[in-house]
Amino acid sequence: MPAHQLTVSIKRAYEPAHERDGTRVLVDRIWPRGVSKDEAHIDLWLKDIAPSKDLRTWYGHDPALFEEFRRRYQDELKAEPARAALSRLRELAAAGPVTLVFATRAADHSNAAVLRDLLLRSGD
Numbered sequence: 001m002p003a004h005q006l007t008v009s010i011k012r013a014y015e016p017a018h019e020r021d022g023t024r025v026l027v028d029r030i031w032p033r034g035v036s037k038d039e040a041h042i043d044l045w046l047k048d049i050a051p052s053k054d055l056r057t058w059y060g061h062d063p064a065l066f067e068e069f070r071r072r073y074q075d076e077l078k079a080e081p082a083r084a085a086l087s088r089l090r091e092l093a094a095a096g097p098v099t100l101v102f103a104t105r106a107a108d109h110s111n112a113a114v115l116r117d118l119l120l121r122s123g124d
Helices: 053-059 064-078 082-095 111-122
Strands: 010-011 022-028 098-102
Touching: 010 082, 010 111, 022 082, 053 064, 064 111, 082 098, 098 111
Parallel strands: 010 098, 022 098
Antiparallel strands: none
């Protein structure tokens, strides 16, 4: 059981960074278009935690497919190198506030939302 309540937030890369974001982790495989590295204020880029290209292509951010996307993505997170990246993310969240940064418009239907839910469930 962690010594403190986990604080895991999600935020689009196009939103301004804030000090209360804590450690900012980019969870996309590709750098967000039109955002400079200075503007993004990314502390860590975990490319290996992003969904596979095949899964992203299949999903296409269609909300009707989100639950199946969630299931398939969680399966991908059980294999290396995604498993090690998720472990690293858990360590960061246990140490203090973490913000998962992503590019897609649909925050509630993003891989970041799946990761946040996984981290918060594992912190119970």
